[in-house]
Amino acid sequence: MKTNNKQPNIIGRPPVICIMGHIDHGKSTLLDCIRKTTVAEKEVGGITQRISAYEIIHKNKSGKENKITFLDTPGHEAFCAIRERGVDVADIAVLVVSAEDGVKKQTLEALTCIKDSGIPYIVAINKIDKPGADVEKTKQNLAENEIYLEGYGGAAPWVPISAKTGEGVSELLDMMLLVAEMGELTGDANKNAEGVVIEANLDSHKGISGTLIIKDGALKSGMFIASGGNIASTRLIEDFTGERITEARFSSPIKVVGWNELPAVGAAFKSFETKKEAENYVAAFTENIPAKKNSSKEKEDDNILSVDIILKAETMGSIEAIEHEIKKIKNDKVRIKIIRSGIGDISENDVKTASAKEGAVILGFDAAVDPKARNYAERLGVEIKVFDVIYKLSEWIEAKARESTPKFETEETSGVAKIIRVFSKSKDKYVIGGKVESGLVSVGEDAKILRRDQEVGKGKIKELQHQKKKVSEIKEGMEFGCQIQAAIEIAPGDKIESYKIVQK
Numbered sequence: 059m060k061t062n063n064k065q066p067n068i069i070g071r072p073p074v075i076c077i078m079g080h081i082d083h084g085k086s087t088l089l090d091c092i093r094k095t096t097v098a099e100k101e102v103g104g105i106t107q108r109i110s111a112y113e114i115i116h117k118n119k120s121g122k123e124n125k126i127t128f129l130d131t132p133g134h135e136a137f138c139a140i141r142e143r144g145v146d147v148a149d150i151a152v153l154v155v156s157a158e159d160g161v162k163k164q165t166l167e168a169l170t171c172i173k174d175s176g177i178p179y180i181v182a183i184n185k186i187d188k189p190g191a192d193v194e195k196t197k198q199n200l201a202e203n204e205i206y207l208e209g210y211g212g213a214a215p216w217v218p219i220s221a222k223t224g225e226g227v228s229e230l231l232d233m234m235l236l237v238a239e240m241g242e243l244t245g246d247a248n249k250n251a252e253g254v255v256i257e258a259n260l261d262s263h264k265g266i267s268g269t270l271i272i273k274d275g276a277l278k279s280g281m282f283i284a285s286g287g288n289i290a291s292t293r294l295i296e297d298f299t300g301e302r303i304t305e306a307r308f309s310s311p312i313k314v315v316g317w318n319e320l321p322a323v324g325a326a327f328k329s330f331e332t333k334k335e336a337e338n339y340v341a342a343f344t345e346n347i348p349a350k351k352n353s354s355k356e357k358e359d360d361n362i363l364s365v366d367i368i369l370k371a372e373t374m375g376s377i378e379a380i381e382h383e384i385k386k387i388k389n390d391k392v393r394i395k396i397i398r399s400g401i402g403d404i405s406e407n408d409v410k411t412a413s414a415k416e417g418a419v420i421l422g423f424d425a426a427v428d429p430k431a432r433n434y435a436e437r438l439g440v441e442i443k444v445f446d447v448i449y450k451l452s453e454w455i456e457a458k459a460r461e462s463t464p465k466f467e468t469e470e471t472s473g474v475a476k477i478i479r480v481f482s483k484s485k486d487k488y489v490i491g492g493k494v495e496s497g498l499v500s501v502g503e504d505a506k507i508l509r510r511d512q513e514v515g516k517g518k519i520k521e522l523q524h525q526k527k528k529v530s531e532i533k534e535g536m537e538f539g540c541q542i543q544a545a546i547e548i549a550p551g552d553k554i555e556s557y558k559i560v561q562k
Contacts, residue, residue, distance in 0.1 A: 064248040071245035072113075072125035072309040073238035074271060076148035076177075078168035083156040084184040088221035089130050092231070111256065111271060111311030112298050116231045124235050127271070127309045129256070147254040147271045150237050151179040152230070153205075157191035157218070160199035169205065178237050180215050181207060182230055187220040245308035249275035251329040253308075255285050255321045259373045260402040264294070266317040270327060272308050277329050279304040282336035283314055285327035287344050289336050290317040292329070320401065323374045363392050365462050366415045367455075368408050369399040372424040376448075377401065380423060383452045392459045404442060406431045413438045419458070423451055465561040473497030475532070477552045481539075487520070488548045493537045499556045500531040507544055508553040517544030519556060 077085045092114055112128045129148055151172045155165055172179045183196050197210050206212020217233050219226035257269040268290065270283075277283075281292045294315040297303050306312045321327070330336045367384075371377050377399050384394045397418065398411055404420055404427045412418040412435075420435070422444040435442050445451040479491040499505075501522050507515040522529050523539040532538040542554065 066249070067247040068244050069247055071243050071274075071307075072127055073149045073234060073241075073243055074127045074129065074147060074273075074309050075234055076129045076151045077154060078151055078172065079154035080156070080159070080162040080164040080168075083154045083159065083162075083165070084221045085154050086130060088152075088154060088182065088184065088219070088227070089128055091221045091224050091227050092128070111269065113309075113311060116228075116235070118232055118235060125309065126231065126234060127311055129271075129311075147256060147273065148175070148177060149241060149243055150234060151175075151177055152182050152234070153179055154182045154184050155196060155200065156185045157183050157193050157196050158185050158188050160196050161203045161205070166203060169203075178241065180217065180230070180233055180237060181205065183216060183218045184221050186218045187223050187225065193218050245274045247276060247307060250281070250331070251275040251277035251283075251306070251308070253327060255323055255325050255327055256311075257373050257375050258317075258320045258323055258401070260320070261315070264315045266290075266320055267313050267315040268317055268321045268327075269311065269313050272306055272310050272312065274308050275329070276305065276307045277312070282330050282333050283327050284330065284336040284339040284343075285321040285325045287340050288317055288319045288321045289333070289340055290314050290321075291333070320374065323378070363462055364395045365392055365458055366395050366397045366412075366418040368412050368418060368420045369396050370404050370408060370420070370422045370425040371399075371401055374401060376423050379448060380421075380451060383448070384455060387456055387459055389459045389463060391463050394455060394459060401425075403428050404431050404444075406434050409435045409438060409440050409442075412440045419443065421445070421451065421455075423448070467559050467561055469557045470560050471497065471555055471557050472503060473499040473532075473534070473556045475499050475538070475540075475554050475556075477548060477550055477554065478537075479550055480548055486543055486545055488542050488544060490540050490542060490548065491537070492540060492554070494532050494534050495553075496534055497556075498531055498533055499538070499540075499554070501529075503556040503558060505542065505544075506555040506557065507546060507548060508555055509549075509551075511553075514552075515544055515546035517542045517548075517554070519554075 077089060079085050089112065093112055112130070114126055114128065115123050116126055117123055153165070153168060153172065155161060181200065183193055185191055186193060197207055200207060201210060205214065207214050207216045215233055215237065217226055217230040219230055221227065251272045252275055253271045253273040255268050255270055258266070260266050277292060277295065279292050279295060283290045283292060292314060295303050295306060296313040298311045328339060330339065369377060369380060371380065381396065384396065387394055397415060402425065404422050404425055406428065408420055409431050412420050420440065420442045422442065424446055425444065427442055427444060432442065443454060473494055474496045475492045475494045477490050477492045481489040481491065499519065501519055503519050505517045505519055506513050507517055519540060520543055521541040522532055524532060524536060
């Protein structure tokens, strides 16, 4: 394989910052403030549901311009895989914590991701403009959760901010650059670019694209990229704004359009001068993939009902998130099974696949439905559901699992009574006197007739009396009169065991 013979040109590189924290503590609003945009208002459901990368220029106190790349990772629990991928590619993390709410479950999940990655982090105490904000209380809450800030028993730098008003945001950017300077981040400007694929999607007009973060080196138009077993030429490179560019360097977020197949999100990529070099890299990678063993295939349980789903989404990150949600559904009688998943619009082929499986449902997340596919689905009776908020989709899947849970009828004993006397008989109706030994005997219930603890027949309780008054039920220890309908001869000493048929 041909190697890059260019002389190294090691220079400082911009930091890649990952913004993390609880779902509504202001991560996207902070980025909006930094970028002077209104992305948060455009987010469906008010939450970030995909990983996004942005590049900004910040002037420090001395007036020097510095580039910073930001990753906006989702805070919703379902997007843990995307969140972890964001940390893997980042140099520094910013943990956003609300001065009103303090530490939440997802705050701790984010911190675990950060610590596992080993990167430094800064705590941004947000929403200091709110009436209920209490910075000191928040610092105490952080310490209680083993997040120790500078000046408060630890070494984690922190900045109080208001992402809404902009207060403290410039100081936070200065802190990011200071931490980056201490980390001595460098890259080789003459090296062929390499980095990480952070997202992949399918555009019906442009084809397959991958969103990449360059961690080292430079990429130019006319080169070739390889990631895993997939290749793309760099004829079409876009920056984070969607503008077409011809060159990009380390720390830059870019989109490369024209992959032969979907690149795996979270996978490393390398770039090459020629297509042959890229193909050689792919061939070497493919040879090293271990063969899958059939013995590891999950065994199907005939006693568990399967709800089959075809899943389509705009990005691979969303597919991962939904799969994560499905794994959380606990049901002993129903299994949610994804029989097919992919990115792009819901197509006629998806409908055809669903129609081959009785009861299969097509779920779309941020995915359009092809008009022909919708008409085809209506003709075949295939259900299509499309969502644009992750927790709405999760709620629907859970409801579907409950609705699909098989119902079983079972007998539940409600009471046992001993027959003391038989007063009269008229055809199949008996008037008896007895005493409830356990439980509760009620009008309208079915009853087993027991003789020496063996069932000899069945009957139905038609009427109950206590102290010559009609009642609807008789409790344990009480004597009663009763009219019971039964097909067999009832005798003193027999017992009646009342029961209900219930569905479970």
